[in-house]
Amino acid sequence: MIWHISLSGTGGQGIILAGIILAEAAILEGKQAIQTQSYGPEARGGASKAEVIISDAAIDYPKIVVADILLAMSQEACTKYVGLLKKGGKLIVDNTNIQDIPAIDAEILSAAITKAAREQLGNAMFANIIALGVLVAGTGIVARESILKAVLRRVPKGTEDVNQRALEIGFHLGDVAK
Amino acid sequence: MIWHISLSGTGGQGIILAGIILAEAAILEGKQAIQTQSYGPEARGGASKAEVIISDAAIDYPKIVVADILLAMSQEACTKYVGLLKKGGKLIVDNTNIQDIPAIDAEILSAAITKAAREQLGNAMFANIIALGVLVAGTGIVARESILKAVLRRVPKGTEDVNQRALEIGFHLGDVAK
Numbered sequence: 084m085i086w087h088i089s090l091s092g093t094g095g096q097g098i099i100l101a102g103i104i105l106a107e108a109a110i111l112e113g114k115q116a117i118q119t120q121s122y123g124p125e126a127r128g129g130a131s132k133a134e135v136i137i138s139d140a141a142i143d144y145p146k147i148v149v150a151d152i153l154l155a156m157s158q159e160a161c162t163k164y165v166g167l168l169k170k171g172g173k174l175i176v177d178n179t180n181i182q183d184i185p186a187i188d189a190e191i192l193s194a195a196i197t198k199a200a201r202e203q204l205g206n207a208m209f210a211n212i213i214a215l216g217v218l219v220a221g222t223g224i225v226a227r228e229s230i231l232k233a234v235l236r237r238v239p240k241g242t243e244d245v246n247q248r249a250l251e252i253g254f255h256l257g258d259v260a261k
Numbered sequence: 262m263i264w265h266i267s268l269s270g271t272g273g274q275g276i277i278l279a280g281i282i283l284a285e286a287a288i289l290e291g292k293q294a295i296q297t298q299s300y301g302p303e304a305r306g307g308a309s310k311a312e313v314i315i316s317d318a319a320i321d322y323p324k325i326v327v328a329d330i331l332l333a334m335s336q337e338a339c340t341k342y343v344g345l346l347k348k349g350g351k352l353i354v355d356n357t358n359i360q361d362i363p364a365i366d367a368e369i370l371s372a373a374i375t376k377a378a379r380e381q382l383g384n385a386m387f388a389n390i391i392a393l394g395v396l397v398a399g400t401g402i403v404a405r406e407s408i409l410k411a412v413l414r415r416v417p418k419g420t421e422d423v424n425q426r427a428l429e430i431g432f433h434l435g436d437v438a439k
Contacts, residue, residue, distance in 0.1 A: 086329045086330065086402055087327065087328045087329050088328060088329065088330040088331075088332070088396075088402065089328040089330070089331045089332070089342060089345055090392075091331065091332060091333050091334065091335070091338035091339070091341070091342045092331045092333065092334030092335045092338050092355075092358075093334070093335040093337065093338065093424060096335070096388060096389055096397060097386065097390075098334065098389065100415065101282060101332075101389040101390070101392060101393050103277060103298070104393060104411045104412055104415050105396070105402075105403070105407070105408070105411070106298065107411040107414065107415065108397075108403040108404075108407040108408040108410065108411035108412075109402075109403050109407070110286060111403075111407045111410050111411055112403060112404055112407045114403070116299075117297065117299050118297070118298050119295065119296070119297045119298075120281070120284065120295070120297075120419075121294075121295050123289070130262060130335065130337045130338040130341045130342065131338070132338070132342060134328075136265050137327030137402060137403070138304050148413075149265065150265045150266060150267040150312075151264045151265050151266065152264065152265075152266040152267070153267045153269065153390065154266070154267070154268045154269060154270075154279075155269050155270070156268075156269065156270030156271070156274050156276065157269070157270045157271040157274070157308060159308040160269035160270050160271065160308040160309070160310065161269070163269070163308045164267060164269045164308065167267055168267075168350050169432065180270075189280075201266050202331075207274065210274060210275070211274055211275030211276065211279040212275075212279070212282075214268075214279060214358075215282060215283060218266075218283070218289060219286075223288075224264055224266065224283075224287075224315060225283070225286040225290060225292070225315070225375075226286075226290055227288045228319070229286040229287070229290045230282070230283070230286040232286065232289050233282045233283070233285040233286035233289055234282055234286075236282075237278065237281065237282050237285065239417055257422075
């Protein structure tokens with residue numbers, strides 16, 4: 084049995100979080116789930132939508148098979164997903180956690196992401212925001228001011244300053260790694 | 262130009278949040294983006310992955326075209342997405358925000374979700390968690406204890422109790438609406 088569930092509303096109603104929670108609940112009971120948000124011009128208007136597919140069995144759904152950019156924050160993830168990276172793509176590794184980088188035909192940007200989170204911000208939990216900074220500085224996929232705006236929108240109130248600092252540490256690490 | 266970006270690591274590193282932020286940054290600068298997490302047996306192991314597609318132009322990517330269940334939390338979302346619902350599907354509407362329910366061949370569960378969030382919890386921001394309760398009680402898509410576990414994992418520390426109460430209010434509203 085496969086269920087397709089659409090959650091819809093306006094920005095700020097927590098629709099995306101609801102979709103993530105629903106998908107995770109399905110996983111907790113041994114089902115499989117895919118959770119997707121599509122953002123486009125219509126998402127900037129009023130109505131927005133998150134989609135969740137829940138299934139008792141494996142879901143036959145197109146996944147990304149070739150990535151232009153792969154961020155790997157753990158050794159296991161790096162080993163497991165490096166085959167996704169296209170030839171000439173960019174691999175960004177957190178070398179705090181990854182010692183063994185597979186030999187591949189890709190540009191490798193290596194940075195001590197988790198180490199910087201721990202030593203400069205006192206908490207490894209900021210590694211994801213630092214990683215975004217490394218990724219944006221290293222690839223130019225979006226502008227630095229865009230990722231900053233998006234970070235400030237999503238992080239809990241009261242943590243804006245430390246997350247901005249995390250992002251800037253990431254920009255610096257990304258610039259140096261290039 | 263379309264970029265496929267995979268973000269990978271282990272649970273707890275904030276990979277999903279990083280994917281959401283990256284997609285939102287792209288939207289902020291007028292690009293289009295899709296952000297997906299696939300959860301499956303492998304997600305319960307070590308390595309996990311979020312995927313982001315960023316494009317200058319419209320992304321040709323399969324979306325859900327027929328939903329078994331549609332949650333609508335705003336009038337605009339209800340009007341816009343009700344066509345997605347399959348015949349005989351379930352439409353869950355937040356009747357605090359939606360007065361005009363289209364005539365459709367579906368089971369309609371109507372509940373005052375945002376009103377309950379405001380009046381019983383003092384903040385409309387809990388509407389998404391109440392909505393999950395209504396959805397789970399009204400559809401049985403996952404067990405109540407699974408959604409509770411998933412809620413408690415995702416909400417900010419210190420807000421577990423109020424979010425559990427939100428979910429239970431939703432279960433009650435869903436039971437009554439059936």
